[in-house]
Amino acid sequence: MSPTQHYGVAVVGGGPVGMLLAAELGLHGVRTVVLERHPETVDQPKAGTLHARTVQSLARRGHLPTRRGGRLDQVATTAFHFAGMPGLTIGAPAVEGQPIAGRSQADLERAFERNARDLGVEIRRGHDVVALTQDPRQVEITAEHGDGRRTTLTADYVVGADGARSTVRALAGIRSEEHPPRVAALLGQVRLLDPEGTPPGWNLTPRGWTVINVNPFGYSRVITFDFTGPHADRHAPVTLDELRSTASRIAGHDIPMTDAVFTSRFSDYTRLVHRYRDGRVLLAGDAAHVHFPVGGQGLNLGLQDALNLGWKLALAVRGHAGKDLLDTYHDERHPAGRRVIDNTRAQLALMRPGEETEPLRALFAELLRLDQVGAYLGDMISAQDTAYPSRGGSPWQGRFLPNLPLEIDGADSCVADVLHPGRPVLLLFGDAGEEYARTAAAWGHVVDAVRARAPRPLPWDALLLRPDGYVAWAPPSARADVPDGLRAALREWFGEAADGR
Numbered sequence: 001m002s003p004t005q006h007y008g009v010a011v012v013g014g015g016p017v018g019m020l021l022a023a024e025l026g027l028h029g030v031r032t033v034v035l036e037r038h039p040e041t042v043d044q045p046k047a048g049t050l051h052a053r054t055v056q057s058l059a060r061r062g063h064l065p066t067r068r069g070g071r072l073d074q075v076a077t078t079a080f081h082f083a084g085m086p087g088l089t090i091g092a093p094a095v096e097g098q099p100i101a102g103r104s105q106a107d108l109e110r111a112f113e114r115n116a117r118d119l120g121v122e123i124r125r126g127h128d129v130v131a132l133t134q135d136p137r138q139v140e141i142t143a144e145h146g147d148g149r150r151t152t153l154t155a156d157y158v159v160g161a162d163g164a165r166s167t168v169r170a171l172a173g174i175r176s177e178e179h180p181p182r183v184a185a186l187l188g189q190v191r192l193l194d195p196e197g198t199p200p201g202w203n204l205t206p207r208g209w210t211v212i213n214v215n216p217f218g219y220s221r222v223i224t225f226d227f228t229g230p231h232a233d234r235h236a237p238v239t240l241d242e243l244r245s246t247a248s249r250i251a252g253h254d255i256p257m258t259d260a261v262f263t264s265r266f267s268d269y270t271r272l273v274h275r276y277r278d279g280r281v282l283l284a285g286d287a288a289h290v291h292f293p294v295g296g297q298g299l300n301l302g303l304q305d306a307l308n309l310g311w312k313l314a315l316a317v318r319g320h321a322g323k324d325l326l327d328t329y330h331d332e333r334h335p336a337g338r339r340v341i342d343n344t345r346a347q348l349a350l351m352r353p354g355e356e357t358e359p360l361r362a363l364f365a366e367l368l369r370l371d372q373v374g375a376y377l378g379d380m381i382s383a384q385d386t387a388y389p390s391r392g393g394s395p396w397q398g399r400f401l402p403n404l405p406l407e408i409d410g411a412d413s414c415v416a417d418v419l420h421p422g423r424p425v426l427l428l429f430g431d432a433g434e435e436y437a438r439t440a441a442a443w444g445h446v447v448d449a450v451r452a453r454a455p456r457p458l459p460w461d462a463l464l465l466r467p468d469g470y471v472a473w474a475p476p477s478a479r480a481d482v483p484d485g486l487r488a489a490l491r492e493w494f495g496e497a498a499d500g501r
């Protein structure tokens with residue numbers, strides 16, 4: 001095997017999750033290759049909603065603009081829905097900007113790909129991965145090209161970001177919890193011939209749901225949810241006639257349409273893998289979790305996987321990872337996947353048409369109006385309730401740090417800006433002791449120490465931030481174990497100090 005064919009990481013699947021992960025690895029200078037089956041980005045109407053935690057996380061890496069100004073104690077809100085019921089308000093700290101951003105999945109994918117290429121990642125399109133074996137030292141994978149030729153390469157780690165029907169998952173023998181489909185859904189981009197007579201938005205009838213973005217001037221997105229049973233053939237092409245007759249039957253009147261530019265069928269088939277990691281093989285995005293796309297959470301969940309995994313893999317490849325760092329990927333992201341799987345199944349149960357669910361929906365609609373309930377569900381859908389297990393010490397550990405305004409070297413800055421380079425950061429506030437900086441200096445090859453001023457007093461004088469914006473370490477209230485607590489945390493996350501102390 002030629003040495004040029006060995007990579008730090010091979011990412012299988014260049015969808016949005018694979019491309020974002022590749023960009024993260026490129027940022028850390030990891031020799032990375034993406035193997036993608038399609039010769040170019042496929043423009044399909046799929047995800048279009050970026051929820052608050054994704055918006056906040058992408059801003060921390062410069063993929064979305066950073067919000068300037070805004071007050072820590074103010075909340076920005078956007079109206080959303082729960083199980084198709086209006087009345088849910090998603091709120092996020094005003095210092096983070098609006099809680100929801102609209103971006104098409106294909107646009108995101110292209111932007112991440114450009115970014116990854118600029119950072120030196122090799123993107124090999126037209127490569128369909130067909131074989132994978134791992135041993136304790138490396139993983140070997142084989143990809144088939146359209147012309148029947150094959151490429152074999154090796155990598156320290158392989159990430160399967162190859163979507164719901166993941167080949168990597170199957171080849172690695174990673175098992176899953178599965179729930180068979182019970183709902184048949186159709187989607188189409190069509191021209192509506194009677195836009196005024198078409199029910200706009202989310203509509204429940206005794207026969208199912210229509211979800212229609214009525215656009216009288218161009219193409220409209222028509223979605224139907226039919227609860228009478230799963231698709232007889234999940235892979236059969238959807239015809240305009242099938243979409244029209246299903247939408248019309250569910251609505252209870254004809255919904256004339258023409259000129260379908262895109263159609264697809266999907267279902268509520270649900271999967272969550274038991275393990276996100278098997279040795280040198282890891283899974284991210286739809287390869288690890290699939291669920292009904294209610295609430296627009298799937299892509300968001302996958303992008304968060306990529307942001308959680310990228311820096312950990314980079315440290316592992318470079319030999320600067322703490323002993324269990326790679327295992328924290330499963331420990332942190334599996335519960336996040338579980339939460340979305342469970343909430344989408346709960347939403348679907350509430351959406352089932354029929355007399356027996358009506359009182360339940362009515363009760364839920366009332367509950368949604370309660371501030372606390374709305375905030376709880378809003379934080380769940382937008383993943384702002386995501387916190388990772390604390391490794392002891394301060395309750396701040398594992399929490400996402402809001403975008404605090406900061407002053408650094410006399411210039412205005414903020415938490416999001418500080419994280420742009422993708423490195424862990426030790427923030428030293430005000431008169432934080434030299435002992436912190438001296439301790440962190442021994443991990444200077446991994447961690448940047450940054451002195452900052454905040455406009456108001458903060459509960460800590462130092463804070464170790466992970467590249468994904470979560471707190472890795474905060475001083476406990478008792479200062480007794482400083483800097484020992486910081487040293488232990490640095491060792492736990494990033495392995496031994498450069499000076500071996």
Ligand SMILES: Cc1cc2nc3c(=O)[nH]c(=O)nc-3n(C[C@H](O)[C@H](O)[C@H](O)COP(=O)(O)OP(=O)(O)OC[C@H]3O[C@@H](n4cnc5c(N)ncnc54)[C@H](O)[C@@H]3O)c2cc1C
Pocket residue numbers: 012013014015016017018035036037038045046047048049050105127128129130161162163164165166167168187266284285286287293295296297298299300301302
């Ligand atoms: C109708 C619909 C609406 C949705 N709306 C939303 C929404 O609003 N918000 C949201 O967050 N989510 C939404 N989702 C979910 C979202 O689209 C997915 O979660 C997202 O596509 C997952 O991205 P991914 O990169 O993990 O997988 P994919 O997008 O499936 O990408 C996988 C890539 O791997 C490639 N690949 C597969 N096998 C191989 C192989 N063997 N070798 C090489 N390459 C391979 C594929 O070609 C593909 O490019 C929606 C889904 C649907 C169906």
